Amino acid sequence: MQPNADGVSRVLVCGAGAMGSGIGAVFALAGYETTVQDIDEGMLGKAHEELRSRLDRNVEKGRMSPQQVEDAFSKLSFTTEIEEPARSADLVVEAIVEKLAVKRELFSRLDGAAPEHAILATNSSTIVSSRVADVTSRPDRVCNLHFFNPALVMECVEVVRNPETSDATVDTVVEVSRRIGKEPVILEREISGFVANRILGALTDEAVSLYESGVASFEDIDTACKKALGHPIGPFALMDLTGIDVNYYVRTARYEETGDESQKPKESIVERFERGEYGRKSGKGWYEYR
Template sequence: MADDQTISRVAVLGAGTMGNGIAQVCAMAGYTVALHDPQPGAVERALGTIRGNLDKGVEREKVTADAREAALGNLRDAADLAAAAADADLVIEAVPERMEIKTSLFGELHRTAPAHAILATNTSSLSVSRIAEATGRAERVIGLHFFNPVHIMKLLEVVRGRDTSQDTVDVALAFARRIGKEPIIVTDTPGFASSRLGVVLGLEAMRMVEQGVATPQDIDKAMELGYNHPMGPLKLTDLVGLDVRLGIAEYLHGELGGEQYRPPELLRRMVAEGKLGKKSGQGFYDWTQEGR
């Protein structure tokens, strides 16, 4: 197995922000995609989001009308997990970032997905090797860490678990390139490469807000204009979700130690108040206003 020719059917589990983005790029690349989410109406909403993204692409002449219709035709709503995974060559989970949820899911996938299927986790920081232990096919388990918004961001972090085979890595790299991503290979360490660096920058920006160094907008502007970052760390935190950032920070602090990973009290307070970023309408920015 040296390329992705063995992959034609992809199952995406979880139809939230990351799941619908992953489903979209897979469908646009010509894969048949089964999208499953146990929450009522979640897949329907995800398909609406995907159509909206593709419509914008057509309006901006970045996607042809034929390509939009082909992509939408490649998507289907899978009623249950078994139906989604039954004939998949590649399963990608995009469920909440909690180890117990992921290990339970992967244990079920080992029973329901075909023996040849590659099982991929979109985790941004959790151990791929520990997730793989829930299966009887650790050599076919890999991390595929996508970035938000998936249909725009070019990076795909390919995470090799302790027992991931070279064949699985090779297929994952070919898959990444087919869906238009630039892959990097990282070993299975807490936070991998991107989250480990990105979380430190985001947490320090929050500490600067706590200390009154500057406003969130000016801190972000410093990184955007001074370091050529496309988006500042606080606006990015709002897009990722403050609750997600908190969970990653707590995990990294527990696994790696170090004060740089300790969540600031500001972050804990905002999450407790329900200020989760764009998805709740309020974070470091007010997302209820037009133009945000």
């Protein structure tokens, strides 16, 4: 049975961090029966609380109605179990830690539990889907579906096929992306970082290099990007939003893949990562948060 967009009604999102919970909310708001799964019960509780707060703020600002929020939460469930929701899923979106071994283990479990027609997608923009597809019996139904943070706000998604991804899978994921209000960008071949993050990565690298060489403070570099270039947020504030730990893992994975020393995490990133200063999620990164 080939996948198709009309056959997608139940979605499983693995990972209840900022990305996973946001992705789950996007699907639920679009009317899909959605389960957000995480191994950490505390993360699930936090995700539920933060989503409720965020959507309630949208109601207060007139961006959505109270009924829309209630309808979304009626479609949204949270669990630490994985096999049970996978058994009824038509589409799975993995949004867990950026560690290849962990992702491969998860995809193997999902492949064993999910129905034959189900598409298994990874939200990763660093680990291409061919690196997890080979542990499944369905590499033609595996791809990258990359959302941008915050998933509830950002309109773009990147859909990336691996060498074995079928046209039916790509077409289905593209159409589902449109149905949840996103604008899909299709990559016909795999490349680490995809399109948007490769461009953003070049800017971030230059920003950190300017800071580390003492040219300007990170605050002033952020100001230059916002006031001179018109960016909505500076690169350092953006790192805090997406997670300095994510930057560290992404660059580490890219270095391991390429062997290119320039791809290693920058020294100031490593220092903050080792201190547990991950950004907004930890209360401190480049900036402090209360």
